[in-house]
Amino acid sequence: MKTKTIAAVLPLALALSACTTVEPAYKDIGARSGACIEGGPDSVAQKFYDLRLEQGSTTLPDSNRLAQLQPYLSQPLYQELLGANQKAAPQTGAGALFTGNAEGATSASVASASSIPNTDAKNIPLRVQLSYKKDGDSSAKEWQNEVLMVREGTCWVVDDIRYLNVPQHAASGTLRQVLEHD
Incomplete structure (x- = not known):
């Protein structure tokens, strides 16, 4: 009798325990080597734009400025920017890289x-x-842009920028597309 009860209850207990297990929406959020900026996606993005505006340059960032931006950028985007830095500057005007406007932005x-x-x-x-x-x-x-923030490890970083309703004669598409075509 006891064996029959255990045999009947055991599958039910296993089924219930499987129902109560909570899995995150993603299993792997990637790895990140290097510095990390504290905060959620919006605060990291704002800090990125604040630093870029503080740098004041509308040119493609040199290696020193890219090093300052590295904690804010995804590893693939950072590598693409390094590659663009080693080639000639993109033809769209480097201010357009992060803002979509060849003159850059003041806010x-x-x-x-x-x-x-x-x-x-x-x-x-x-x-x-x-x-x-x-x-x-x-x-x-x-104008407005859309910045794509992704997780690398526990860090939020900029992975791409989509140029939305930018002024005339400005970049169109995305930051990665501009880097890819130049």
Whole structure:
């Protein structure tokens, strides 16, 4: 009698234990070697744009500036930028690489990621409101881009930038497409 009860309960117990096991949405979030910037995807993206604006250059970053940007960039994107740095600068105007506008940007504001419900997400696209205003000019050019943030290990990093409604004569497509074509 006891053996029959155990034999009947054991499969049921195993089935129930399988139902209560919680698996994350992803098993491997990749590895990251090197420095990591603290924060969620939106704060890391904002810090990236703040640093890029602080650097002030609209040219393709040299190796020193790329080294400063490395903690903010995915490993594949960083390698593509290093490769572009060793070749001639992309023809679209290097300011366009990170902003989509050949003149660059004078301000950037990254949208909050707080409304994204999936905390297990491996990649998150975020809108970035950009503007460019010349000194002494009363009007500013404004446009949006979308920055793709991905996880490498426990770090959020920039993996690509999609140029959305950029000003005329600016880059179109994505940052990676610009790097690929040059």
